[in-house]
Amino acid sequence: MSTETALPVLTPGDFASDQEVRWCPGCGDYSILAQMKKVLPEIGVAPENTVFVSGIGCSSRFPYYVNTYGIHSIHGRAPAVASGLKIARPELSVWVITGDGDALSIGGNHLMHCIRRNLNINIILFNNRIYGLTKGQYSPTSLLGQVTKSTPGGAIDNPLHPLSVAIGCEATFVARSIDVNIKHLAATLKRAAQHVGTSFVEVYQNCNVFNDGAFEYATGRDVKADRTLELEHGKPLIFGKNRDKGIRLNGMTPEVVELGKGISDDDLLFHDERAPEPTLAYLLSRMSYPEFPEPIGVFRDIDKPRYEEVLSSQIDAAKQRSKGDLKTLFESGETWTVS
Amino acid sequence: MATTTRSKPLVELEAATVRFCGDSGDGMQLAGTQLTNTSALAGNDIATFPDFPAEIRAPRGTKAGVSGFQIRFANSEIFTPGDSVDALVAMNPAALVTNLVDLVPGGILIVNKDAFDEKGMAQAGYVTDPLEDGSLDGYQLFPVEMTRLTRLAVEGLGLGTKESDRCRNFYAMGLVFWLYDRSLEPTHRYIDAKFGKMPAVAEANRRALHAGYNYGETTDAMASQYKVEKADLEPGLYRNITGNQALAWGLVAAAQRSGCELFLGSYPITPASDILHELVRHKAFGVRTFQAEDEIAAVTSAIGAAFGGAMGVTTSSGPGIALKGEAIGLAVMTELPLIVINVQRGGPSTGLPTKTEQADLLQAMFGRNGECPLPVVAANSPADCFYAAFDAWRIAVKHMTPVMLLTDGYIANGAEPWKVPDVDALPRFEVKHPEANGDGPFRPYARDEWLARPWAIPGTPGLMHRIGGLEKQDITGNVNYEPGNHEHMVNLRARKVALVADDIPLQEVDGPASGKLLVISWGGTYGACRTGVRQARKRGGDVAHTHLRFLNPFPKNLGDIIRSYDKVLVPELNRGQLRMLLRAEFLVDAIGLNKIQGKPFAVREVLEKIEQVLQS
Ligand SMILES: Cc1ncc(C[n+]2csc(CCOP(=O)(O)OP(=O)(O)O)c2C)c(N)n1
Ligand code: SF4
Ligand SMILES: [Mg+2]
Numbered sequence: 001m002s003t004e005t006a007l008p009v010l011t012p013g014d015f016a017s018d019q020e021v022r023w024c025p026g027c028g029d030y031s032i033l034a035q036m037k038k039v040l041p042e043i044g045v046a047p048e049n050t051v052f053v054s055g056i057g058c059s060s061r062f063p064y065y066v067n068t069y070g071i072h073s074i075h076g077r078a079p080a081v082a083s084g085l086k087i088a089r090p091e092l093s094v095w096v097i098t099g100d101g102d103a104l105s106i107g108g109n110h111l112m113h114c115i116r117r118n119l120n121i122n123i124i125l126f127n128n129r130i131y132g133l134t135k136g137q138y139s140p141t142s143l144l145g146q147v148t149k150s151t152p153g154g155a156i157d158n159p160l161h162p163l164s165v166a167i168g169c170e171a172t173f174v175a176r177s178i179d180v181n182i183k184h185l186a187a188t189l190k191r192a193a194q195h196v197g198t199s200f201v202e203v204y205q206n207c208n209v210f211n212d213g214a215f216e217y218a219t220g221r222d223v224k225a226d227r228t229l230e231l232e233h234g235k236p237l238i239f240g241k242n243r244d245k246g247i248r249l250n251g252m253t254p255e256v257v258e259l260g261k262g263i264s265d266d267d268l269l270f271h272d273e274r275a276p277e278p279t280l281a282y283l284l285s286r287m288s289y290p291e292f293p294e295p296i297g298v299f300r301d302i303d304k305p306r307y308e309e310v311l312s313s314q315i316d317a318a319k320q321r322s323k324g325d326l327k328t329l330f331e332s333g334e335t336w337t338v339s
Numbered sequence: 340m341a342t343t344t345r346s347k348p349l350v351e352l353e354a355a356t357v358r359f360c361g362d363s364g365d366g367m368q369l370a371g372t373q374l375t376n377t378s379a380l381a382g383n384d385i386a387t388f389p390d391f392p393a394e395i396r397a398p399r400g401t402k403a404g405v406s407g408f409q410i411r412f413a414n415s416e417i418f419t420p421g422d423s424v425d426a427l428v429a430m431n432p433a434a435l436v437t438n439l440v441d442l443v444p445g446g447i448l449i450v451n452k453d454a455f456d457e458k459g460m461a462q463a464g465y466v467t468d469p470l471e472d473g474s475l476d477g478y479q480l481f482p483v484e485m486t487r488l489t490r491l492a493v494e495g496l497g498l499g500t501k502e503s504d505r506c507r508n509f510y511a512m513g514l515v516f517w518l519y520d521r522s523l524e525p526t527h528r529y530i531d532a533k534f535g536k537m538p539a540v541a542e543a544n545r546r547a548l549h550a551g552y553n554y555g556e557t558t559d560a561m562a563s564q565y566k567v568e569k570a571d572l573e574p575g576l577y578r579n580i581t582g583n584q585a586l587a588w589g590l591v592a593a594a595q596r597s598g599c600e601l602f603l604g605s606y607p608i609t610p611a612s613d614i615l616h617e618l619v620r621h622k623a624f625g626v627r628t629f630q631a632e633d634e635i636a637a638v639t640s641a642i643g644a645a646f647g648g649a650m651g652v653t654t655s656s657g658p659g660i661a662l663k664g665e666a667i668g669l670a671v672m673t674e675l676p677l678i679v680i681n682v683q684r685g686g687p688s689t690g691l692p693t694k695t696e697q698a699d700l701l702q703a704m705f706g707r708n709g710e711c712p713l714p715v716v717a718a719n720s721p722a723d724c725f726y727a728a729f730d731a732w733r734i735a736v737k738h739m740t741p742v743m744l745l746t747d748g749y750i751a752n753g754a755e756p757w758k759v760p761d762v763d764a765l766p767r768f769e770v771k772h773p774e775a776n777g778d779g780p781f782r783p784y785a786r787d788e789w790l791a792r793p794w795a796i797p798g799t800p801g802l803m804h805r806i807g808g809l810e811k812q813d814i815t816g817n818v819n820y821e822p823g824n825h826e827h828m829v830n831l832r833a834r835k836v837a838l839v840a841d842d843i844p845l846q847e848v849d850g851p852a853s854g855k856l857l858v859i860s861w862g863g864t865y866g867a868c869r870t871g872v873r874q875a876r877k878r879g880g881d882v883a884h885t886h887l888r889f890l891n892p893f894p895k896n897l898g899d900i901i902r903s904y905d906k907v908l909v910p911e912l913n914r915g916q917l918r919m920l921l922r923a924e925f926l927v928d929a930i931g932l933n934k935i936q937g938k939p940f941a942v943r944e945v946l947e948k949i950e951q952v953l954q955s
Contacts, residue, residue: 017805018780019817048800053643056808063805064818069797071646072807074669077639080631084640085797087627088602089647092797110639113632315622324624326592330759334525335578336380338569 010041017067023058028179028205029126033065035186036124040066043193045093053082055107057099057133059126059205076107079114079123083307086119090308093193096123101131104140104160115169115198117307122192122199125162128207129214136210148210162202163285163299167278172197174281174299178204180219184230184296191298197306217289227289231297236268239293247292254283256292273301346556348563349520354413355567356421357515359508360438361430361451362399363392363406366508370428371408372754373512377525379579379756382569383412386866387754388420388939393609393692400454400462402433412519414568418720418866420753422941426518428511430454430485432463448478449514451507453486481560485510485551492550493543502540506547513551520566523548573758580757582721582750583610586680587617589728591624594650596729596767597736602644603628604637605654609692610748611682614654634659638666638679645675646806648772648796650732654680656748657699658689661706667741668707671832673806674784674792676735676742678728683747683862685937694937695749697862698913703743704891704920710829712836714738715891717745719865722757724750729766730843730888736770738839739791745890747912749939750863770794775801783816789842790835792816837892846894850876850883853903856953859929860910861887861917864940868910871945880953890917898925908932908952910945 015037023029040050050068054060056075063070073081078096086094096114103111103125114121130148131137137150141162145154166174173195177188185203192199204215218228229239229247237247238259246268248257257263272280281300288294322328357374359367368389375387388409397404411421426447429435431454442448455470469475470482489510490503509526516523526548534541555561580588594601603626605615619628627649631637638653645651653663660681670677683699685691699706703715714734718727724746731744773793775781783804784792795802804816810828812819819825848857850872860868865886872884885900887893901907901921909918910932918929932948934940 019805046800047803049798051646051797052805063807067803069646069803070805070807071643071673072805072809073639073642074665074808077635077666080636080639081643081646083631083636084602084604084629084643084645084651085647086643087629087640088600088644088649088651089797092647109632110636113636311627315625315627318622319625322623324591324595324621326595326762326765329588329591329621329624330578330762331576333578334376334380334528335576335759336382337576338382338572338574 010046012037012041014047015040015066015068017065019064021065022061024209026208027058028128028207029059029062031179031182032124032126032185032203032205033062035182035189037066039186039189039193042190043093049091050093050095051085052095052097053078053085054097055099055102057102057131058207059097059099059132060102062097076102076105077110078102079107079110079121082121083114083117083119086121087308087311090312094121096121098123098125099132100125100127100129100139100141100162104162104165112165112169115166115171115200118172118197118304119307120196120198122201124189124192124201124203126205127162127202128205128211130207130211132207132210161285161288163200164282166200167282167285167300170278171200171300172302172304173199174285175199176202176204176296176299178215178219178296179206181296188297191301195301197304218294227293229293229295231271231284231295231299233271233273233298236265236270238265238268247287254287254292273298275300276302345564347561350563350565352565352567353415354411354417355425355519355565356409356411356423357426357428357519358407358409358424358438358441359428359511360405360407360434361508362434363395363397363404364399365406365430366505367406367408367430370508370512371410373526373529374515374521375410375754376579377516377521378410378412379577380525381521383414383567384417384570384572385410385412385579385754385756386417386420388749389752391693400431400433400459402437402463405434405437407434407438412567414570416570416572418870419939419942422943426515428515430507430511432459432465432469435469436463436465442478444477446478447481447518448475449481449483449511451485451511452482453484483514483554483560488550488554489547492546496539496543498539498543503543506543509544509547510551513548514555517552517555518561518564520564523552572756576759577756578759579754580722580725581613581752581754582718582724582746583613583682583752584617585722585757586718586724586728586746587614589725590618590650590652590678590732591621591626592725592765593729593732594626595624596765597650597732597770599648599650599770601626601652602641602649603652603654604631604640604644605629606631606634606637606659608656608659610684610751611654611656611680613751614680614682634662635666638663639669641677642666642670642673642675645670645677646796648794650678651676652678652680654682656682656684657686657702660699660702664707667713668709668711669808670741671707671711671713672808672811674739676739676794678731678735678742678744680744680746682751683745691937693748695747695863695939696912696935696937697747697864698916698935699745700861700890700913700916701919703745710833712833712891713741713743714836714839714889715743715745717862717888717890718750719862719886719888721750721753721755725757727888733766733768734839734842736794737768737791737842738789738835739794740836745862747863772796772799773802774799782814784811784814789838790831840892840895843889843894845896846885846887846900848883848885848900849873851881852883854883855881855904856883856906856908856949857901857904858882858884858908858910858945858949859887859901859917859921860884861890864910864912867940867942867945870942871949874942874946875949875953880949882949882953887917890920893924901925901927906930906952908948910940910948912939
């Protein structure tokens with residue numbers, strides 16, 4: 001483009017739909033919606049070029065509440081619906097909104113394959129460690145021993161770590177944020193939108209009805225600085241109210257160390273979002289409370305080819321080689337004439 | 340290249356049916372395809388029936404590993420590959436024992452004598468050598484040392500025994516080509532194209548082909564040659580086409596003629612995969628294919644593409660269609676155009692993957708939760724798949740609904756001559772995407788005279804809307820749980836599909852417009868039923884035939900047609916699924932002819948049933 005056309009300035013109001021929001025009062029989903037509406041105008045994509053695709057769950061009601069195009073599809077299948085849409089219409093900005101059950105249980109297969117194809121789609125997983133919509137059964141991210149309606153004796157299957165799964169699929173963008181940490185959340189959503197390729201964001205989301213306080217350990221005013229660690233590219237991993245603790249690598253194993261007493265910043269692990277190998281990001285995704293502070297922010301942000309772009313270039317190349325002509329097609333190969 | 344001077348008498352035939360059979364590694368499909376193309380080029384009408392085992396590599400020489408390819412070529416119009424075989428080529432004892440039943444008494448039987456060793460015969464269950472024990476006396480038996488003679492023919496080209504033996508199918512082809520006075524030219528062209536980069540292999544195949552041909556010509560074994568003259572087909576340019584290829588081309592053409600881009604979401608499954616294989620080759624037409632991680636992703640990606648304005652297509656077979664059920668319901672609820680293609684195979688479950696059946700009609704009709712109607716269209720022959728694709732897409736976009744298109748393994752893999760259509764004469768239909776018109780909020784569930792809603796697509800300013808699987812309020816498309824609205828919407832979706840009956844041709848009948856018996860068929864049994872009914876009429880039977888392209892809704896005049904006959908016979912490769920629908924819809928006491936053996940009907944079976952019903 002030689003001329004710059006000034007985009008009309010968009011506001012959160014441009015993205016607000018006329019539908020009544022039906023989440024329970026106090027649900028963490030409200031906060032995510034608010035931050036999304038704040039971020040969307042900043043991204044600069046017009047509402048008509050934005051599509052939200054979701055599966056089924058409380059979280060998946062999200063598309064109704066933004067005035068863009070949207071599909072509230074079926075349980076677990078949003079990444080596949082979004083893939084088809086993105087392949088057919090690569091120019092659209094496509095978001096997937098999903099829950100821990102939707103993405104990791106019934107839809108685990110689609111999530112994995114969408115990520116590995118690296119379509120330019122933003123996947124936001126609202127992790128409340130519970131099935132909200134179906135009223136409180138345990139989910140694939142529920143903790144061992146978690147008592148729920150379907151696990152009165154405590155959950156006995158090992159939880160999945162959503163970021164570890166995404167990194168295992170070699171996601172090119174992986175991040176985590178928290179519903180109540182609104183500045184961080186907005187910044188993370190924005191980074192996800194800016195990344196070209198599949199962006200996978202886990203948001204800790206409180207379900208105040210069926211799993212209230214699940215993330216209290218990470219969000220409590222007094223404890224959050226000690227129990228979470230904000231990742232910054234190129235910076236050492238430091239945390240704590242007084243920023244006096246850090247993460248050091250002992251061989252392949254991370255350990256918490258206290259700064260001072262002979263340990264300086266330089267001894268710590270430095271974060272590198274752009275490490276080509278997913279090893280560091282994976283190691284960070286394994287750090288969990290109570291042994292470690294839980295990292296939030298961008299774990300990984302690398303560049304790799306996008307499925308839809310490669311497909312489009314194959315199509316362009318094919319069109320260069322021959323123009324699609326039905327007569328030529330029909331008459332290709334062996335033919336004969338009956339007179 | 341072909342014979343210059345003929346040394347043996349030439350017998351004229353109206354038609355001939357030949358079957359090549361052997362181990363799945365013996366190249367029988369190739370042999371059959373070559374004879375097919377050559378016969379088509381010679382101007383015959385043809386019909387083929389490839390029949391292969393489910394196992395790709397069943398143990399060599401076993402009955403489970405037998406692969407066959409049957410072709411009928413004729414000097415007049417034919418609809419089936421023939422009930423029985425005039426000439427059988429059996430490459431080993433297992434192939435002989437499993438195929439001999441279909442050879443006509445006195446028929447030509449060419450066998451590879453070298454394969455009749457102790458092990459081979461034991462694998463086939465022969466206690467004594469059938470080539471010696473007189474059990475084949477009722478046929479014209481030609482035991483040919485194909486292995487030895489092929490090895491001799493390719494000697495000096497530096498090929499190992501295994502590679503030499505791989506040329507045996509060309510030897511067999513050569514012999515059959517001589518027998519039916521066929522040109523070797525097309526096969527030469529094939530060899531050049533296929534093996535051009537491997538000169539030794541190309542030369543070996545050429546030599547084997549000629550060795551087989553010359554065997555017929557020069558040895559005393561075979562006394563005469565046969566000739567089937569050109570068929571009197573409608574003038575025009577022809578090509579040979581399989582059902583899956585015709586379907587793929589029909590989709591490409593329908594997309595072009597409607598100005599849409601074709602998106603295929605598919606997961607490989609026999610016998611549907613060839614549609615995917617074909618469509619990936621047409622990127623120059625802008626075709627986007629997506630080999631999804633499973634059938635659910637295949638259909639949901641097609642729904643996503645359809646929301647984006649593409650022609651969304653998903654292809655599968657019964658087991659995959661079962662997985663797609665929930666998502667097809669989503670397409671019904673969101674009222675998006677979508678083509679779901681089921682190339683039916685034997686079921687239930689994994690069933691008979693490589694065999695044909697028509698047992699998914701009720702699945703197409705009812706295989707989803709809730710009241711979930713959709714139009715159902717069925718193709719009736721390989722070439723007809725091209726036009727069936729057009730019909731499906733026209734209905735899908737005009738009526739804003741998913742459409743189920745049924746074919747089956749028999750027509751998908753079978754081939755027939757296809758008169759190449761004039762591109763400009765192909766149906767053209769416009770697809771409209773609305774623009775904002777400034778009068779109030781957009782109403783995604785407002786309807787036109789066909790009850791179709793507007794297909795507004797992302798990228799259009801002012802028409803942002805959200806759709807989904809929750810019940811919709813009519814007009815606004817908002818989520819709505821009111822009891823009255825639900826009933827209204829369920830009825831509306833049913834009426835919308837029923838209205839398609841006003842948009843399809845009236846049903847036609849072949850034969851008298853009223854009388855004793857009407858045969859009603861659908862799908863791939865067209866050829867056997869049409870031929871069977873016509874033969875019965877020739878023999879004096881008062882019987883007519885009607886073949887359904889549209890199974891839901893039925894054509895508007897079908898009830899009147901049915902009521903014009905005393906009896907109705909419904910031949911199907913299932914336990915009576917269309918019959919059940921006809922009984923429910925028209926309260927007609929239809930009689931069934933049902934075969935569930937993974938095989939198509941023989942004309943004889945239809946004919947016998949017709950005569951039995953007429954006599955009763
Ligand atoms: C095929 C199918 N199976 C089951 C359900 C029922 N169901 C709806 S949402 C849900 C779980 C949702 O949990 P999650 O994805 O964590 O979303 P949340 O409600 O917690 O946001 C289930 C089991 C369904 N809608 N469809
Ligand atoms: S059930 Fe939980 S997740 Fe669902 S809306 Fe209520 S608070 Fe939110
Ligand atoms: Mg949840």
